[in-house]
Amino acid sequence: DAGVIQSPRHEVTEMGQEVTLRCKPISGHDYLFWYRQTMMRGLELLIYFNNNVPIDDSGMPEDRFSAKMPNASFSTLKIQPSEPRDSAVYFCASSLVRGGLPGELFFGEGSRLTVL
Amino acid sequence: RKEVEQDPGPFNVPEGATVAFNCTYSNSASQSFFWYRQDCRKEPKLLMSVYSSGNEDGRFTAQLNRASQYISLLIRDSKLSDSATYLCVVMDSNYQLIWGAGTKLIIKP
Numbered sequence: 001d002a003g004v005i006q007s008p009r010h011e012v013t014e015m016g017q018e019v020t021l022r023c024k025p026i027s028g029h030d031y032l033f034w035y036r037q038t039m040m041r042g043l044e045l046l047i048y049f050n051n052n053v054p055i056d057d058s059g060m061p062e063d064r065f066s067a068k069m070p071n072a073s074f075s076t077l078k079i080q081p082s083e084p085r086d087s088a089v090y091f092c093a094s095s096l097v098r099g100g101l102p103g104e105l106f107f108g109e110g111s112r113l114t115v116l
Numbered sequence: 117r118k119e120v121e122q123d124p125g126p127f128n129v130p131e132g133a134t135v136a137f138n139c140t141y142s143n144s145a146s147q148s149f150f151w152y153r154q155d156c157r158k159e160p161k162l163l164m165s166v167y168s169s170g171n172e173d174g175r176f177t178a179q180l181n182r183a184s185q186y187i188s189l190l191i192r193d194s195k196l197s198d199s200a201t202y203l204c205v206v207m208d209s210n211y212q213l214i215w216g217a218g219t220k221l222i223i224k225p
Binding site (some may be wrong): 009042045082101102104109 | 161207
């Protein structure tokens with residue numbers, strides 16, 4: 001079975017450029033999460049969706065970040081304009097509902113972003 | 117104080133030894149607890165959930181101490197393949213998942 005699929009796996013861009021990260025969750029999963037991981041700050045939740053609806057975006061650093069989930073099988077995380085401090089690994093994860101709550105999170109392999 | 121705290125390590129342990137590490141959490145109303153494993157440059161994967169009565173999965177034992185607000189992970193007969201970072205995850209009273217920074221474990225031959 002296909003897991004969570006993220007693209008691109010690696011991206012190197014220059015400061016000021018727009019970056020779009022993509023995620024295809026596991027089919028049938030109700031929740032989709034976007035995380036960012038750095039050595040300094042660990043795993044940080046940016047935003048999550050339930051049935052394609054954004055539930056909590058309080059972790060989105062600032063207006064430069066935006067996320068969409070136009071349908072159950074696709075989500076994007078966009079950074080515009082990008083800055084060097086955005087360099088990190090961005091993970092997408094999905095999960096099924098268990099007892100009304102998110103169950104086990106299944107992560108994609110991550111998108112490693114470097115902003116020069 | 118961080119909501120979920122872990123000793124970052126690294127714990128350097130000889131193969132075959134037993135190793136244990138803890139994770140403390142600050143919110144006494146936390147609902148659920150988990151251990152995830154993350155290999156170097158890979159994504160986190162669920163290792164095990166932590167139940168109130170404690171639970172065991174092969175060489176791995178997880179326990180919850182609500183009174184002292186910590187969970188623990190014990191690995192017996194450690195293998196080289198156990199080398200990874202172990203992430204503690206706590207679901208708080210608002211059903212949000214709070215992640216620890218992880219404990220790095222290195223098993224040496």
